[in-house]
Amino acid sequence: MAEEVKKIVNAIPMLLNFPAKRFHVDYDKEADVLYISFERPQKATDTEVTDEGILLRFRENKLVGITILNASRFKVKA
Structure with a gap:
């Protein structure tokens, strides 16, 4: 549990x-x-796809969400 809390605190x-x-x-x-x-x-x-495999989700011209494919490739390296 302490390790989980530490990860959350580090993300603040x-x-x-x-x-x-x-x-x-x-x-x-x-x-x-x-x-x-x-x-x-x-x-x-509407959806735009970036070269990095990130989907930008729009409603009209407003960004309403982001979908990141293969998200684990962005992990912080220890």
Whole structure:
């Protein structure tokens, strides 16, 4: 339990600087996909895919979510 708390505490600076005040994060470990939603439900109407395999989800011109494929490749190296 202490290790889990330490990981969360270490993430606080990043979370405080996150570009959205409210967001939801879900991770599907089996599929290795990280979902970040700025609105729930997203109700996205368009998706752009970056070269890095990141899906930017839009409703009209507003970014409502990000889907990161193969998310584990972004792990912090110890």
